[in-house]
Amino acid sequence: MRKTVLAFAGMMAAAPVLAADTYTIDPNHTFPNFTINHLGFSTMHGRFGKTSGSLTMDEKRTTGSVEIVIDASSVDTGMAKRNDHLRSPDFLNAAEFPEITYKSTKVTFNGASKATVVGNLTIKGVTKPVTLDVHSVNCGIHPMDPTKKKFVCGFDATAKIKRSDFDITFALPAIGDDMNLFFEVEAERN
DSSP, X not given: OHHHHHHHHHHHHHSOOOOOEEEEEOTTSOOOEEEEEETTTEEEEEEESOEEEXXXXXXXXXXXXXXXXXXXXXXXOSOHHHHHHHHSTTTTOTTTOXXXXXXXXXXXXXXXXXXXXXXXXXXXXXXEEEEEEEEEEEEEEOTTOTTSOOEEEEEEEEEEEEGGGGTOOTTTTTEEEEEEEEEEEEEEEO
C-alpha cells in the first residue's frame, strides 16, 4: 500500500500543472469611460486616458481575476476647465488619490462570451463592491501581428455606481449621482 501511495505521489508531482493564462492590459486600447446626467439637461461623457493592469483566465475560461489601475488625472471630458475641476478635491482629488483601482474577488464565465466580475472599486480612497457585467469576451491571434503569435482577448463590461458612495458629492443633485461605467479592455497574453 505504501508503495502505491508513493507511486501516486510521484506521478502527481511529475504531472503538468495547468496554470491560468496571464494577460497584460494594453494601455493603447483600453479606455474606461463614463456617463452622468449634467444639470438635468444632457448626458455628459468622459473617459480616462491612462490605464494599466492584468488579468488571468483559466484554460477552460471558467474562472479568472482582474486588476485595473486608472490614472485619475487622465480624466477627459473634452473641456479643459471641466477636466481640471474633476481632478480637484471637489471630485476625484487626483493629487491626493492618484489612482482609481478595481480588483476582482470572483469571476464567473457565463458561456464562451459573457462573464460576471465581482470586485472592489476604489475611488478617492473609498472602496466599495461593484459588479461588472461582461457583455462580450473575444480572444484570438491579433490580425495585425506579422508573426501570428500575439494572442489577445477583448472585453466589454458595464456597471452602475453612485458617486456619493465614493465621497464625491459636489453639486448633488444638480449633477447626477448615478454613473454608468463602461470598460472596453484589450489584453495580450504574456
